Amino acid sequence: MRANYKVELTSGIFLLMGVAALLWLATEATDYGLQIGDDTYLVSARFSNVADLKIRAPVKIGGVTVGLVDQIVLDAVTFEAVVTLKIDQQFADIPSDSSASILTSGVLGDRYIGLEPGGAMDALTDGDQILITQSAIVLENLISKFLFNTSSKGSNE
Amino acid sequence: MKDPIIRLSNLVYRRGSKVILNDVSMDIKRGSIVAIMGPSGVGKTTILRLISGQLHPNKGSVEVNGKLISSLSRRDLYTCRKEIGVLLQDGALFTDLTVFENVATPLREHTDLSEEEIHDRVMDKLKSVGLADTAKLMPYSLSGGMARRVALARAVIMNPRIVLFDEPMTGLDPIAMSTISRLIRVTNDELGLTSVIVTHNVDQMNKLVDYCFILAGAKLIAEGSPQVLMHCDEPAVDQFMNGRVEGPISFNVAASYQT
Amino acid sequence: MPKDRSKRNAFLAPIAETGHCGVFLIRMLGSIRLERELLISTLQQIYLIGARSLVIIMICGFFVGMVLSLQAINALQLFGASDQVSLLVGKTLFRELGPVLTALLFAGRAGTSVAAEIGLMKATSQIEAMELMAIDPVQRIALPRFLAGVVSLPLLTAMFNAFAVIGAVVFSIGVMGLDPGIFWSKLQSGILFSKDFMGGVWKSVVFGGIVSLIAVYFGYYAKPTGEGVGTATTRTVVLSSVLVLIFDFIMTSLLI
Structure with a gap:
């Protein structure tokens, strides 16, 4: 050798x-x-405002990641943002009346989509749409609303 | 001369604009020990490189064993070279391998022998050059003469038909010189080789070789057995063989050729 | 009349040399045979040029990780975003600094030794002796060293990155007291496997090829003198460093 x-x-x-x-x-x-694995299914959800939600942002139920954001497009007719979610097949029993909201991790953290399971018997399947959605809370709007409310309250008194 | 093993016909070799060899022809007889002699830088080593196919002649042809060396492809040339052993000037042993592995390299490369057979053949060759007990040493711990004997063992390990020696005596002490010289004769006769030696050492060669070629000024000026050449009347041959300063081979011309 | 080297056109000479180098690469790759001999000699070269570069790579990686996180924390603190440090360190490391710095260290550590080794073999006519034994020196000497370089550099880069991450952990968590959870989760959510990580791996494969090709080529065609070997070694470091940086830009613009 x-x-x-x-x-x-x-x-x-x-x-x-x-x-x-x-x-x-x-x-x-x-x-x-x-x-997430290759074995996935797609559902869509319409939001009036997705703020700075990004592709590949996580989709969570109860804080656990079950999928990610696959695509964000604008519906040219209704001017709503159509977000396609890619969800792992092992979470196949998400009720069809679940709601989706765009949330923020921490005060200034990244956006993610939180799913709130509903009570329906039938589950979401590939191509379904989530009907109940809550758009992103935009901090600037919140602040201006808060300022507007306090000033109008002040003038009422 | 019948059936020469090496035949050089009308070789012309130029390096740049300098003519190194001009119309040189040689026939080398099978089984003989032949010396190619001449002053330093006259193109002796170039002839060896033409025979081994490392260089191509500008004109003329080199035939070894009936094959036209100068027109072979790389693969055919490599096949041909298995029949030619070469001992380069300083032995050129592989510095990162032991003596044993150095000698075994051609076997490992070209044969499917088992480890035992390789061991036997290598030790056999090392014994024949008297260096069996250096098998495990690295080349840097050998003296110049020993390194050259190892290189000789490596050159003949494949049982070639021809062995080319490039200045095998240079830089050795007289005892080592005689040892190498005796080994060349013994291996040549035992293995039925043809040996071609390039040298400028006249004294050693006269004792060893069967036939001499003398080159000077890019031309072959004389050939014949050493005894004949020693007593040749040609001034240039006489000058070289007897080492005279005065003569037709000018010191300045010889020095202008650099190998 | 064969042209004298010095009389060649100064603009055409580098192009001709590139072509010569390309022919050498093709000849080298053409001599690949799937056999035990090649595997063993490649393994041996991986040991000589890969494993022996390991310690220097680990030390450099560790300190690069520390200094990167020091600089990053300093800069990010201005915006109150020092929890993003791992993301910044990770992206710069995986995409740029890891492959490039490792390739430069590799050129200095392994490239020079390969060029000098082959050059010396040439100067002591070992290459010639091989050819005369009907052994192809390109296949036996050049190829294993080239392959070993292509295999070793990505692994060394991974090692460099790993130790740089450890260095960043030590500094930002150990010294600056950042939260380890945030550190790792920022890395895991922010660094894309396909783009950031694999992009760096591809870069290091290409760099490994460049550095070892140049080292082997310059060694093989070194003038068979002491000075020739020295020149080959110097040229190897200079040219392979420059080419690594040029190819870094080219690959980055292609990968993004």
């Missing part, structure tokens, strides 16, 4: 460490671990 055992062993360890580093980074430091 020309390559002695120590050399083979060391290069073997090096190769394994390299692959381990790749895997560790991929699963711990990227969204690889958060990606």
Whole structure:
């Protein structure tokens, strides 16, 4: 043997460490671990305002990620934002009358879609639309509303 | 001369505008030890490189074993080279391999022998050059003479038909020189080789070789057995063989050719 | 009349050399044979040029991670956004600094030693001896070193990135007291596997090819003198560093 055992062993360890580093980074430091499986179904929801919701933002039920935002388009007729949600097939029993709202993680954090399960017997299936939606709360609107309300209250008194 | 193993006909080789070889023809007899001699830088090593196919002549042809070396493809050339062993000037041992592995390299590359057979053949060759106990050493711990003997063992490991030696005596002490010289004779006769030696060491060659070619000024000026050449009347041959300063081979011309 | 090197056109010479290098690459790749010999010698070279570069890569990675997070926290604090530090560090690392810095270190550590080694083999006529034994030196000497470089650099880059992340963890969590949960969740939600991560991996594969091709090429065609070997080594570092940065830009603009 020309390559002695120590050399083979060391290069073997090096190769394994390299692959381990790749895997560790991929699963711990990227969204690889958060990606949902290939087995998914699509549902849509209409919002009057999605604010800064982004594609690939998580879709959560009770704080647990069940899917992600696949597509955001504007309906040219009604001027509503149509958001397509890609949901993992293992959560196939979400009631059809569930509601979707655009929420914010933390005060200034990223937007995500929260689903609130309803009580219907039949479940959402591929191509369905979520009818009850609540648009994003835009901070500027909230503040201006608050200022407007307090000033009008003040003038009433 | 019947059935020469190497035949050079009307070789012309130029490097840039400089003519290194001008219309040189040689026939080298099977089984003989032949020396190509001449002052430094006269194109002796170039002839070896033409025989091994590393260089191509501008004109003329090189025939080895009936094959036209100068017109072979890389693959055919490699097949042909398995029958030619070459011992380069300093031995050119692979510095990162042991002596044993150095000698074993051609076997590993070109044969499917088992580890045991390789071991036997390598040790056999190392024994024949008297270096069996250096098998595990690295080349840097060998002396110049030992390195060249290892290189000789490596050059003949494939049992080639021809071995080319490029200055095998240069830089060796007299004892090492005699050892190498004796080894060349013994291997040549035992294995039925044809040996071509490029050298400028006249004394050693006279004892060793069967036939000599003398080159000067890009031309072949004489050929014949050493005894004949020693007593040749031609001034240039006489000057070279007897090492005289005065003569037709000018010191300045010789120095202007650089290998 | 064969042209003298010095008389060649100064503009055409680099183009001709690029072509020569390309021919060398094709000849090298054409000599790939799936056999044990190649596997063993490639493994050996992975040990020599990959595994032996490991320690320097880990140390550099660790400190790059620390300094990146130090700078990032300093800048982000101005906007009260220091919890975004892991995202900033991760993106710059995976996309740019990891592949590029590792390739530059690799050129200096492994590229030079490969160029010098092959150049020295040439100067001591070992390459010639091989050719005379009917062994193709491109296949036996150049190819394993090239392949080892292509395999080693992505793995070294992964190692560099891993230690840089550890460095960032040590500094931002250990020293600056950031919340580890926020640190990791920002990384996991913000860094895209397909674009940020794999983009960096592809870059490092290409860089590995560039650096080792240049090292092998310059070594193989070095003048067989001490000075020739020195020149080959210097040219390897300079040219491969420049090419890595040029190709970094090209690949970044293609990948985005």
